[in-house]
């Protein structure tokens with residue numbers, strides 16, 4: 001299986017020429033024959049129809065790339081639906097962007113609005129399936145105090161049903177983030193169920209909270225997937241890199257039971273949300289700000305708690321990202337936890353300051369992936385920004401190498 005994501009929402013979409021968009025698709029297919037086209041969620045009608053017809057003539061599956069818990073351009077979340085942090089404020093999206101501003105999966109109005117929206121899309125009969133993106137809580141990596149949620153009234157009520165006192169959890173997080181030792185322990189607990197320096201009651205409380213978050217995401221995603229299955233839709237899910245899923249409320253084990261396949265965003269060289277260097281840098285900088293630990297000490301701490309090979313310096317993390325060995329560790333984790341085929345997201349986009357993958361890196365990463373017996377690869381994350389030479393490279397290294 002090879003999936004390709006195409007035309008995520010952007011102001012320029014309105015100005016694109018259907019002929020140019022189709023040409024890129026055809027040329028991409030000639031470079032690298034893929035099985036699934038995951039088409040953007042907010043395309044002008046004409047462009048969407050042009051891509052659907054092109055996919056049909058190429059004989060590839062046509063799935064909607066759909067952000068579930070953020071805006072899709074038509075579903076417009078209300079501010080009062082946003083995830084609430086332990087500090088009590090709304091968790092703001094990355095750079096305040098709507099596409100990264102998350103709503104709470106436990107809010108009844110959110111559930112109703114999203115179920116309505118997805119049902120309407122299924123009824124339109126355009127798609128053969130859905131690739132669900134943004135199925136998580138906001139990432140707490142850069143600041144657990146302000147970004148770890150949710151503490152809204154609906155979460156309080158749901159947690160109560162499972163015997164979890166969110167008021168106590170909130171108090172504990174506020175207390176932990178006041179001390180150096182507490183910040184370290186909390187970060188460790190976000191990354192691992194076992195390796196944390198928190199005392200036993202605090203460890204159990206954070207653990208119960210993270211379990212509750214995973215359950216909240218799985219419950220709602222399962223409901224949506226049930227609906228999609230009724231409509232005979234194929235389902236793929238977009239998930240964080242396996243070592244970081246728990247931190248954002250994703251449980252690969254339960255999610256993979258309701259989907260046809262799972263894609264993991266184990267992006268080794270991406271300085272943007274979900275990218276491993278970006279998320280790990282967030283954690284690194286958070287601990288550098290809140291504790292007296294050195295860069296080397298924090299990197300050792302993260303390396304140990306995640307059991308993941310990491311660069312030796314901050315600069316190396318930013319400039320080079322992670323190694324193919326790190327990718328194999330992450331894929332092993334993913335394969336051990338998934339009950340559905342696992343697809344590896346490989347970043348091939350050229351986006352200044354976010355992703356500029358080097359040919360040698362791409363080749364090394366693909367060799368690492370090939371050795372792992374995964375279900376396929378997910379060309380990420382938007383063909384529109386991927387030079388065709390990189391797809392040639394993938395064909396040579398992955399299909400023919």
Ligand SMILES: [Zn+2]
Nearest residue numbers: 104150152155
């Ligand atoms: Zn909530």
